[in-house]
Amino acid sequence: DAGITQSPRHKVTETGTPVTLRCHQTENHRYMYWYRQDPGHGLRLIHYSYGVKDTDKGEVSDGYSVSRSKTEDFLLTLESATSSQTSVYFCAISEGDSSGLYEQYFGPGTRLTVT
Amino acid sequence: RKEVEQDPGPFNVPEGATVAFNCTYSNSASQSFFWYRQDCRKEPKLLMSVYSSGNEDGRFTAQLNRASQYISLLIRDSKLSDSATYLCVVLMDSNYQLIWGAGTKLIIKP
Numbered sequence: 001d002a003g004i005t006q007s008p009r010h011k012v013t014e015t016g017t018p019v020t021l022r023c024h025q026t027e028n029h030r031y032m033y034w035y036r037q038d039p040g041h042g043l044r045l046i047h048y049s050y051g052v053k054d055t056d057k058g059e060v061s062d063g064y065s066v067s068r069s070k071t072e073d074f075l076l077t078l079e080s081a082t083s084s085q086t087s088v089y090f091c092a093i094s095e096g097d098s099s100g101l102y103e104q105y106f107g108p109g110t111r112l113t114v115t
Numbered sequence: 116r117k118e119v120e121q122d123p124g125p126f127n128v129p130e131g132a133t134v135a136f137n138c139t140y141s142n143s144a145s146q147s148f149f150w151y152r153q154d155c156r157k158e159p160k161l162l163m164s165v166y167s168s169g170n171e172d173g174r175f176t177a178q179l180n181r182a183s184q185y186i187s188l189l190i191r192d193s194k195l196s197d198s199a200t201y202l203c204v205v206l207m208d209s210n211y212q213l214i215w216g217a218g219t220k221l222i223i224k225p
Contacts, residue, residue: 042119042202042215043159058212090158102147102206104213106158 003027004107006091012113019078021110023091025071031096032074033058033104034066036087043090049074050096081114088112118142119205121216128193129224135189136219138203147206148186150177152199153218159202162188190221198223 003026013019023032031050035043045058047066055066063085065077078085088111092104121138128134140148148165163170165186169178176189190197203216 040123040217042217043213044215045212048212096211102211102213103149103161103164105161109158 004091004093004105006089006107006110008110009108010111012115013081014115015082016080019081019112021076021078021089021091021112023074023076023107025074025093027093027105028071029093029095030071031094032068033092033094034064034074034076035090035092036060036085037090037109038087046076046089078112081112083114086112086114117216118214119203119216121201121203121219123217123219125220125222127222127224130193130195132193133189133191134193134221135187136201136221137185137187138216138219139183139185140203140205140214141184142205142207142214143181143184144208145205146208148177148179149204149206149213150175150186150188151202151204153202154199162201193223195223195225197221 005024007022033048034046037043044060046064047058049055049068067075088109090109091107094104118141150162151159152162153159163172163177165177165179174191178187200218200220202218205214
């Protein structure tokens with residue numbers, strides 16, 4: 001299995017509070033991604049990173065920000081959590097276009113509940 | 116129309132049977148396709164990549180039909196452990212992002 005960890009694994013927070021989720025990889029892959037997964041939807045991309053300090057928005061980026069200060073760490077911040085952000089959040093990594101390999105490998109997920 | 120569509124199922128199949136499901140995609144320029152497997156409350160895991168000629172891995176066969184814009188997954192001699200949700204994924208050549216289907220749930224019954 002790819003060396004990807006996420007923390008915390010579960011979190012309950014109140015509406016309006018900031019929340020930061022962490023993804024850590026030991027594979028030295030260039031690309032890192034944050035997705036959310038909700039019933040009836042495919043995985044939806046929130047933000048992704050193609051290198052240290054290089055990030056871009058995905059399909060559902062409103063209300064989220066990211067940072068990548070080291071190759072191995074990718075942080076997702078919910079600036080002011082809302083109930084609509086209750087979801088399962090997955091981090092993924094891939095080697096990306098430098099090697100022509102686009103397959104993504106996932107962390108175990110974080111279950112976030114906003115009350 | 117969703118960019119990647121799958122029948123949500125569930126497909127209830129007896130152990131040992133053969134089962135197949137399709138996934139349709141809307142972008143005719145897509146070049147790369149994947150099948151992932153996701154167990155309940157777990158992360159998705161890559162099952163197989165699907166290239167132009169299709170490919171086979173043991174009991175699993177993936178095919179690509181560009182003319183009709185769908186990919187298929189065939190599972191032979193199904194096992195109880197094959198019970199999972201199967202996610203179809205398409206690589207968008209315009210931005211190299213993956214577009215995910217919502218998944219097809221498969222239940223293998225003894």
